Amino acid sequence: MPSDLAQTVKQQADIVRVIGEYIRLRKAGAQNYAGLCPFHGEKTPSFSVHAGRQFYHCFGCGQSGDVFSFVQKIENVGFPEAVRLVAQKCGIALPRREFSSPEQERESLERRKLLDLHELATAWFEEQLRSPEGARAREYLSGRGLTAAAIQQFRIGYAPDSYQALRDRLHGAAPPDLLRRSGLFSSKEQEDGASGPLYSRFRKRITFPIRNESGRTIAFTARALDAEDKSGPKYMNSPETPLYSKGQVLFNLDKARQAIRQQDVALLVEGQMDCISAFTAGIANVLASSGTAFSEAQARLLSRFTKRLIVNFDPDTAGANAAERSIALLTEEDFEIRVVTLEGGLDPDRFIRERGIQAYLDALSGARRHSDYLIDRAQKLFPSRTAEAKSKAVKFLLPHIRRAPNPIIRQDFAADAAQKLGIDSALMREELKQAAARKARPAAPPKEAAANEAERILLRALCSPPGSPLFLLAARALEDQNDWFEGLGSTEMLHALRLREDAEPLAAVQDPRQRALLAAILLGESEPVDPETVAAALDTLRYRRLERQQRRIRAEIAEAERRRDAGLISLLIAEKREIDRKLRESESI
Numbered sequence: 145m146p147s148d149l150a151q152t153v154k155q156q157a158d159i160v161r162v163i164g165e166y167i168r169l170r171k172a173g174a175q176n177y178a179g180l181c182p183f184h185g186e187k188t189p190s191f192s193v194h195a196g197r198q199f200y201h202c203f204g205c206g207q208s209g210d211v212f213s214f215v216q217k218i219e220n221v222g223f224p225e226a227v228r229l230v231a232q233k234c235g236i237a238l239p240r241r242e243f244s245s246p247e248q249e250r251e252s253l254e255r256r257k258l259l260d261l262h263e264l265a266t267a268w269f270e271e272q273l274r275s276p277e278g279a280r281a282r283e284y285l286s287g288r289g290l291t292a293a294a295i296q297q298f299r300i301g302y303a304p305d306s307y308q309a310l311r312d313r314l315h316g317a318a319p320p321d322l323l324r325r326s327g328l329f330s331s332k333e334q335e336d337g338a339s340g341p342l343y344s345r346f347r348k349r350i351t352f353p354i355r356n357e358s359g360r361t362i363a364f365t366a367r368a369l370d371a372e373d374k375s376g377p378k379y380m381n382s383p384e385t386p387l388y389s390k391g392q393v394l395f396n397l398d399k400a401r402q403a404i405r406q407q408d409v410a411l412l413v414e415g416q417m418d419c420i421s422a423f424t425a426g427i428a429n430v431l432a433s434s435g436t437a438f439s440e441a442q443a444r445l446l447s448r449f450t451k452r453l454i455v456n457f458d459p460d461t462a463g464a465n466a467a468e469r470s471i472a473l474l475t476e477e478d479f480e481i482r483v484v485t486l487e488g489g490l491d492p493d494r495f496i497r498e499r500g501i502q503a504y505l506d507a508l509s510g511a512r513r514h515s516d517y518l519i520d521r522a523q524k525l526f527p528s529r530t531a532e533a534k535s536k537a538v539k540f541l542l543p544h545i546r547r548a549p550n551p552i553i554r555q556d557f558a559a560d561a562a563q564k565l566g567i568d569s570a571l572m573r574e575e576l577k578q579a580a581a582r583k584a585r586p587a588a589p590p591k592e593a594a595a596n597e598a599e600r601i602l603l604r605a606l607c608s609p610p611g612s613p614l615f616l617l618a619a620r621a622l623e624d625q626n627d628w629f630e631g632l633g634s635t636e637m638l639h640a641l642r643l644r645e646d647a648e649p650l651a652a653v654q655d656p657r658q659r660a661l662l663a664a665i666l667l668g669e670s671e672p673v674d675p676e677t678v679a680a681a682l683d684t685l686r687y688r689r690l691e692r693q694q695r696r697i698r699a700e701i702a703e704a705e706r707r708r709d710a711g712l713i714s715l716l717i718a719e720k721r722e723i724d725r726k727l728r729e730s731e732s733i
Contacts, residue, residue, distance in 0.1 A: 150212065150227050157234045159198045159211040165233065166218055166357075167448040168405055169193060176667050182218060182448045183207045185440075187478045187549065192667050197607065199650055201663030208650040208663060225252055229358075254325075257318050258387050261326050262353075262361040268313050269301025269351045269364075278302040280369060281350050288417060289497045294424040299353050303346035303366060310344045327363065327382040346380065352395075352416045354381075354388070354434075359398040363388035365416055365434060379415075381434070391439035394446065395419055395432035401449055403428035409452040411508065412438075412470070414463055418456075418492040425501040433457075438470040443477045451477075454511050456484040458491045464521065471514050475547045482511035515557040518544050519564050529566065537565050538572070545572075598688075599634040600665050601681040604673050606641035607649040607666060617675060618642075621682050628685040631692070637662060694723050 160169060160177055172178040172192065181191035181202040190204035201208035207217070215226040230236075272278050273295070281302040285295060294300075303310070314323060320342065323329055329342040349366035356362050363382035382388055396419050404410045411430040413419050419432035433442070446453070455470060457463040467483065474481055484507055486495045496504050512520075522540045526533040541561050548554045555573075562569035595603070605618040619642045622629060629635045637658045644652035649666075653659040697720045704712040 150223075153227055153231045153234075153236050154198065154211060156236050157198075157211050157230050158195075159200065159214075160193055160195045162211050162230060162233055163193055163200060163214055166214075167191070168408075168450070173667070174670060180447055180451075181205060181207070182444060185444065185447075185477055192663065194667055194669075196669070196672075197649075197666055199648065199663075199666070201650060201660070201667070203660055203663070206656045206660065208659060210648050213648075213651075221255070222252060225255070254322065255386060257322055258326055258385065259360050259362070261314060261318055261323070261328065262363070262387070264314060264317060265310065265328055265364075266299055266301065266351075266353050266361045268310065269303055270299060271301075272304050273300065273302035273350075275302075275304075277304050284350065284369065288493070289421065291424070294420060297424070298420055299361070301351040301353075303344065303349045303351050305348040307343040307347065310346075311342050325385060327385040327388065345382075349380065352420075354393060354395060355398050356387075356393070357398055357401065362393070363390075365395075389441075390434065392441040392445065393434075394442055395434050396423060397431055397445070399423065400429050400431055404431075404446075404449040408450050409454065410446060410450050411454045411456065413492050414457040414466065415491070415493070418458075421493040421496045422504070425496055425504070427501075427505075433466070433470065438473050440473065440477075443473055443479070447477060447479075452480045454482050454484060454508060455514075456486070456492055456508070456511075459485060459489045463491075468518070468521070471518065472544060472547055475514065475544065476549070478549050481514040483514050483517035484508055484511045485517070515544075515553075515560060519561050522561075523564065534565055534567050537561075538567065542572075595634050595661060595665065598681040598684040599632055599638075601673055601677055602638060602685075603634060603641065603662060603665055604669065605678045605681075606638060607662075610645060613675060614673060614678060617678050618682075625682075625686070628682070628689045630689070632685075634658075634661075690723055690726050694720065697723065 163169065163179075164177075167179045167182050169177040169179045170189075175194055175196040177193040177195065178189040179191050179193075180186055180189050181204055183202065184205040184207075186204050191200065191202045193200045199208065199210055200214055209217075211230055212223060212226045215221070215229050216223060219226070219229060221229070273281055285300065290300070311323070311329060314328075318326070323342060324331065324339065328345055330345045331342050332340040346364060346366040348370065349368050352365045352367070353361040354363040354365060363385070365382075366380045368376060368378055368380070381390065384390070395416055400410070400423070407429050409429060411422065411427060413422060413430060413432050414434075416432050416434065419430050422430040431446075453474060455467055457467040457470075471481055471483070486492070486504075486507055488495075490498065492504065495507070518541060522537040525540065526537045538561070545554055545557045545561070548557060558572040559569055562572045602618045602621075605614040608614040618638075622638055622642050629638060632638075636655070637653055640652045640654070641649055650659055650663060653662055697716055701713060701716045701720065704716060
């Protein structure tokens with residue numbers, strides 16, 4: 145990707161708008177925005193974005209950079225792909241892409257080809273659903289209450305009972321090795337160890353595309369039409385591929401993320417049909433975990449949009465276990481969690497179809513605190529009032545209580561559990577005290593190095609584009625008057641910025657503490673620097689250098705007088721007079 149092209153995209157892109165698509169940002173100054181860092185777990189915002197200088201910095205984990213590095217990290221893509229994505233988000237037209245290495249070109253080409261293959265497969269599955277062979281699948285979907293509009297909106301399709309049909313459809317669209325890596329096909333290992341012919345992974349199944357945040361299909365969940373053993377599992381997912389990792393994707397996030405951000409709450413259900421039913425009934429902020437407990441990556445992904453969650457998993461054993469594991473992880477990530485348990489043991493899809501959307505909304509409005517749900521579950525798992533049952537209930541609850549980051553919530557949870565289980569609350573408090581003693585406390589962040597106002601001005605000037613008047617004024621002083629900068633805490637950082645060439649300012653500073661200091665200085669700007677301000681800052685450094693020389697000479701004169709060295713005293717006094725003259729001239733400027 146040519147550097148001038150990337151620079152053009154960067155100049156036109158709005159970093160606040162781009163990052164705001166991934167995390168919730170709030171105004172925190174004239175040009176500053178703050179939010180929760182998407183690269184590490186945190187409870188209070190330490191992630192800042194500067195609209196004017198177009199950079200971000202996290203004071204918690206030290207991550208920093210420009211709009212391209214953010215997209216690279218968050219989307220796990222290379223630089224050319226990040227430039228393309230930023231351009232796409234901002235409506236900037238790009239010419240044909242160029243790459244810095246054959247490996248980079250190969251990876252980008254493979255990703256695009258895989259996305260194209262999944263788009264072709266999605267369209268083909270849709271065609272098959274409309275075909276005569278798809279009649280039974282259409283009948284099933286109709287029986288589940290799905291309208292033609294819902295089927296089209298979620299691009300639901302049908303994989304026919306054929307081993308070769310999809311392979312034949314994609315023949316010529318990609319080389320066999322890429323088809324094999326796509327996850328759309330399976331093969332059996334032959335006796336010589338080589339992979340056998342490809343055959344369709346999904347057969348006689350209804351297909352639900354799994355899409356990334358941009359709405360591109362990256363995988364499928366496929367539901368069997370037959371219940372016989374030979375049909376395999378009821379639901380079959382795509383395997384891990386270069387595009388897809390199950391623990392890093394949330395079903396329907398592409399459609400729900402805006403509503404989640406606006407409402408500051410998400411509804412989490414277990415299955416795709418639950419999600420589709422709720423969404424098409426008007427609940428726009430619903431997501432599905434695809435039948436598994438939450439992963440850390442999914443928690444970080446969701447935290448970019450909200451920290452408030454309503455969980456409504458299926459009431460069966462598998463759903464309850466998944467809910468428990470999800471609650472455990474989300475509690476540690478400091479989510480506010482409420483839980484819905486539907487009457488009659490129904491899942492959300494069936495509840496909505498049988499009782500209507502208003503009844504479901506009423507159930508959501510009555511969602512319980514996760515602590516109440518867990519205490520109730522402990523009582524159901526161990527219903528006896530014997531000491532043994534109470535001990536098991538406490539053992540079940542204590543890990544959940546300990547995970548709560550807030551001590552007030554922990555104490556409230558423990559008190560409720562003790563009261564409802566009929567045990568001595570002192571026993572629970574003692575357990576919590578022991579847990580608190582064992583819990584490692586996070587290390588305090590390193591303190592920032594100090595920088596005076598003159599240093600701050602010069603640092604800001606050197607963050608201007610190289611070659612600009614401000615940059616050249618500060619850079620030439622650094623090069624020509626190096627002694628003015630002796631003993632300053634920012635000297636190393638100033639030289640790094642002077643020599644950065646095309647590198648971004650924060651990227652040029654290697655020391656994490658200095659990088660945090662620079663980010664804080666830039667984020668604290670209230671108005672831009674100008675040549676007069678920079679010149680005044682240089683005069684201040686020159687004056688302080690003269691003061692240091694004056695103190696040194698006074699000490700040397702005192703030592704010479706002690707040794708009664710008349711010749712040296714005479715020379716030092718002459719030097720002192722010259723420094724005093726320069727100081728008076730500086731004061732009169």
